[in-house]
Amino acid sequence: ELKVEQNPLFLSMQEGKNYTIYCNYSTTSDRLYWYRQDPGKSLESLFVLLSNGAVKQEGRLMASLDTKARLSTLHITAAVHDLSATYFCAVERNTPLVFGKGTRLSVIA
Amino acid sequence: EAGVAQSPRYKIIEKRQSVAFWCNPISGHATLYWYQQILGQGPKLLIQFQNNGVVDDSQLPKDRFSAERLKGVDSTLKIQPAKLEDSAVYLCASSLHGWLAEMQETQYFGPGTRLLVL
Numbered sequence: 001e002l003k004v005e006q007n008p009l010f011l012s013m014q015e016g017k018n019y020t021i022y023c024n025y026s027t028t029s030d031r032l033y034w035y036r037q038d039p040g041k042s043l044e045s046l047f048v049l050l051s052n053g054a055v056k057q058e059g060r061l062m063a064s065l066d067t068k069a070r071l072s073t074l075h076i077t078a079a080v081h082d083l084s085a086t087y088f089c090a091v092e093r094n095t096p097l098v099f100g101k102g103t104r105l106s107v108i109a
Numbered sequence: 110e111a112g113v114a115q116s117p118r119y120k121i122i123e124k125r126q127s128v129a130f131w132c133n134p135i136s137g138h139a140t141l142y143w144y145q146q147i148l149g150q151g152p153k154l155l156i157q158f159q160n161n162g163v164v165d166d167s168q169l170p171k172d173r174f175s176a177e178r179l180k181g182v183d184s185t186l187k188i189q190p191a192k193l194e195d196s197a198v199y200l201c202a203s204s205l206h207g208w209l210a211e212m213q214e215t216q217y218f219g220p221g222t223r224l225l226v227l
Contacts, residue, residue, distance in 0.1 A: 004151075033215070042200060042218040043152070088151050096142065096165055097216065099151030 002027050004091050006100035013079045013107050021103045023072040023089035031092045032072050034063050036085045037102070043088065046074075079107045111135065113219030115201050121225045127189040130222045134182070134203030140164075141178055142216060143186050144200040152200055158184060191226045198223050 003026040013019050023032070031050055035043040047056045049065035049072060056063050060083065062075045072089055086104045090097040114133040122128050134141050140159050144152035155174065156166040161181040169176070173192070178184040188195055202216040 031214075035218075042220045043202075045215045045217070048215055090151070096154045096157055097152075099153070101149070101151050 002029075002091060002093055002098045004089060004098050004100040006087075006089055006103050009101060009103060011103055011105045013076070013105065015080055015107055015109055016078050018078065019076050021074040021076070021087055021105075023074070023091075023100055025070050025072075025089075025091045025098075027093055028067065028070070029091045029093045032065055033090045033092070033097065034072070034074055035088045035090065037088065038085050046087075076105075079105075081107050081109070083107050113201055113203055113217055115199075115219040115222055117222055118220060119223045119225075121227065122191055123227050124193055125190040127187065128191055128224065129185050129187045130199050130201075130224075132184045132186070132201030132219060134184075134201070135217055138203035138205055138217075139181075140204045140206060141184050142202040142204075143176055143184070144202065144218075146198045146200055146221070148197070155186070188224075191224075193226050196224055196226045 005024045007022050033048050034046040036046050037043045047063040052067040054065045060077045065072045084107045086102045088099050088102045090099045113135055116131050120128055142157050143155045145155050146152040155169045156176045157164040158178040161178050174188055176186045198221040200221045201219045204214050204216045
């Protein structure tokens, strides 16, 4: 059974600081996704990572994938308040998506 | 391009009552998914349709939940009778081909229906 674990589950960061969210999964994967969810809203796709060593960047967010370690990271650079949201990773391996529990990020001044 | 539409957005019912949710996917998307998201958790897949056929319903509590996608477009998810633990957000998502496709595939999510069972 594919299991996906994220840490931390809660993160409070100061504006301007850097931090990394980790996503570990239990079996080899075909694809790994990062989603963002604002309170009361639906999920917005951020990144799709397909292969070992894949790195994608959008603004202050950068996602990477290490398939050998079964680990993906979401790095936040110089956080701003607008990044406050819950971030989910989700993994696909011959099955529909399995989501982690999410990391609730709060960026404070 | 219009996104995934869902209705109603909110629903409050008493336990043992019935409820139905509706989803209209992005035009042309063959695959439709229903997820249950309990507060503080990630979404959990309930059922996946490819056109009007069921691909995966292994996590659907079939004694009380049912879903259909009769014409391969819109879909309804029903709960009958509802239990307290069914309180959650029910998300509908669609993708162009589905996870069997070889190409990169992203699921697009609707706004969800927030269900409260009292």
